[in-house]
Amino acid sequence: MILQVQDLTKRFGGLQALTGVTFDLPEGQILGLIGPNGAGKTTLFNVINGVYPPTQGQVFFRGEDVTGKPSYEIARRGLARTHQVVRPLTDLSVRENVMVGACFGREHQHLRPAARLADEALTQVGLIDRADQPSGSLNVAQKKRLEMARALAAKPHLILLDEVLAGLNPSEIASMMATVRAIRDQGITILMIEHVMQAIMAISDRILVLDYGMLIAAGLPEEVANNPQVIEAYLGDPKMTAQLLAE
Amino acid sequence: MLDQLISSLTDGLLLGFVYGxxxxxxxxxxxxxxxxxxxxxxxxxxxxxxxxxxxTHLGVNPYLAMAPVAGAGLIVGLVIYVIAVHRVINAPHLSSLLATFAVNMIIIGVGTAVFSTSPQNIDYSLGSVEVGFLTFPASRLVGAVGAILVTACLYLFLYFTRPGKAIRAVANNRMASELMGIPSSRVLALSFGLGAMMAAVAGGLIATFFPFTILSGGPYELKSFVICVLGGLGHPLGALVGGLLLGGLEGLIPTFMPVSWVPVVEFGLFVLVLLVRPSGLFGAK
Amino acid sequence: MKACQTPGFWLPLVIVSVWGGVVLLIHQDTMRETAFILLMAVGLASSLNILLGYTGYVSFGHIVFFGLGGYTGFYLLSAQDWPLFAAAIGGGLLSALIAGLVGLAVLRLRGAYFALATIGINEAARAFVSNFEPYGGATGMFVNFSVYQKYGGPGPALWTTFIFLWITALAVLLVSYLVKHSRFGLGLLAIREDEDAAMVMGVKAPQAKTITYVISAFFPGVIGTLYFFKNGNIEPGDAFQLHMSIEMLVMVMLGGMGTVMGPLVGAAGYQWLRGYLLTSPIFKDLHLAVAGAMLLLIILFVPTGVVGWVRNHVRRLQKVLE
Structure with a gap:
């Protein structure tokens, strides 16, 4: 197991964001995380990678208890992530952005090898032509790719992808899916949040469903899609339910 | 001893209202x-x-003079906002800090050329007030009453008038307020004007207590920082409470240690509160 | 060293070396005084830039390190009879130590809260030193005339001080370049752009910020010792002037924050302007107001400073101006 999450609970004041979330993620898989808006998916990411300490529960990464460790400690152990709302380091060039990932990630590279790794990662996500541009000048789809490249350059064991498909057009989605598969084929485990149902159902080995901070279902994509609880959770969003049922 | 303590505490508290x-x-x-x-x-x-x-030049009673001083303060604030602040309102903090400091330099520079730096004072006495064993200048009492009136007016304005409610809305969430049709630029300008107005009135009141020069605002600016942090940055009523706290401290400390230690305690407390409770002593954590 | 071939590396160093060398050759007292103030400005602005320009943290009270270091160095050389060189290093180390101690706590604050805290620290330090008897309290300290004898009298002592300052200014520029072009520096730039995102990528922000704060506090301490030794006396009012702190910020902004060359250009430009305004018959009385208006225009219309503007507009110079 590369990631084990046990009874994870997070409260913000009176708001119960996560309640007793427990799951395992075996190495080499793609695990999809779905759920209605506000279900706590991004919060779960934030607790796993150390942005917030959990109120209760534990996170084991590669067998080591990393609960409550600061995010940079967890990053250095080989856990990288992308952000739902992209966060480029605006005044730095695209290459420099990715070099930050390589320099401070798992391999802790020096500047020169980091630049080489950055170019490799940029080639992989198809952004190498823009390497010398300031990252602030990219469009949203490109910024999402930049986030991926930064995470990849860290040479992580596990990547958390937070809605990398949102806001992309169908052809961009197809090429991003290919990129995600290619990452998995390199041996990197993936945990991804996604709202584009067709895509996540097609790509994931297993799916977790979060609703109101609780895990309401887990299993193979087809099992989850036919789970009455899941359908009910999405009923507030009839279109989504229809989509789910159509799978 | 106790008399002495109460008397210096009263002194400090009365001054504290104006600091507030x-x-x-x-x-x-x-x-x-x-x-x-x-x-x-x-x-x-x-x-x-x-x-x-x-x-001195028009013979206006210094307390009546507060009204034109307030009006002028409002205008000065609006002008400063339009010229110096509006362009950098969304820039990093350094820009607005330096822009307002540039205004500081301009005012001090022109002020020094016009008024020189020799001390002036308002030669107008109300005598002194005696309450039991306490004796203090009546101007302090009037100053404190004036300060309470100003605070009350500000609150009535913020809670019961349309522009006041708009200010509170913008303070809460500027983007949402704009979506609701509140003209945020005008509201920001007005808020800056009001802030400058409060400063000008406080200055007018302080001028009835102590001699002053164009540079005299500096120490009160620093005190205002301390007070704002004690009371929680962004909370007007907290500022009044913080002002009383600081005034009280300034009154009490000299009875326990040399007066020159007052700023050490003040600024030490300031840094400590910033670190431990950045939302102020009374604010929610 | 590949760095030696990039003009961005050697240009600032050569400028300051030649400039100091010329002053030494001509050996004229008034010229030395002007150059002293200029080099001091370069040193202070560049050290502030290492924090401000690379991490984005606005230290409004950075002069506290000049004051505390200056006081400590001055105390070491006048009361403890240390040689100037050692005393200056001692002053710098004390400043660095204080920065290390307060840094971990204060650097948790962000944006304007950090700026306010640094003002508070400066005022607290000034008030404390005014009450601190070993440092002469409110009246400060004087250099005993006999101290100058070690350097062959007051005249040669001033030249020695100048040479130390010259070396210090060169050292600051060197460190500034090395920090910017290291892995550590890349982490700082990431912190400046988005601290949380930087930490998620593995940048140890708390440590990196504190180390940077320590570096940027060390040099002002050294410079403070040299400056007050040159003056022959030190008092709280001179050592902790908030005004000077803001001048440091202005010089960095004027030249361009986050660049190695910027503080050098900004310091020279600002000091030249100040000198001109102070001596001009028209602006003499209004020099502060004119300087304020200039500052305002820069903030509003050229926020990247001179060097930043040139870099953005003349692409060919990007490699020359770092």
């Missing part, structure tokens, strides 16, 4: 637009000179 008004101006601006107005001190000094000029 000065700090309220600073905290209002911060609360609405997250700008620390480094021209606060010179505006306080302008308030002092406003009251002084009206009194």
């Amino acid at each position: 008004v000065a700090a309220m101006g600073l905290t209002l601006i911060w609360g609405v637009m997250s700008v620390i107005n480094l021209a606060h001190g010179p505006i306080i000094a302008l308030g002092m000179f406003g009251a002084y000029l009206l009194f």
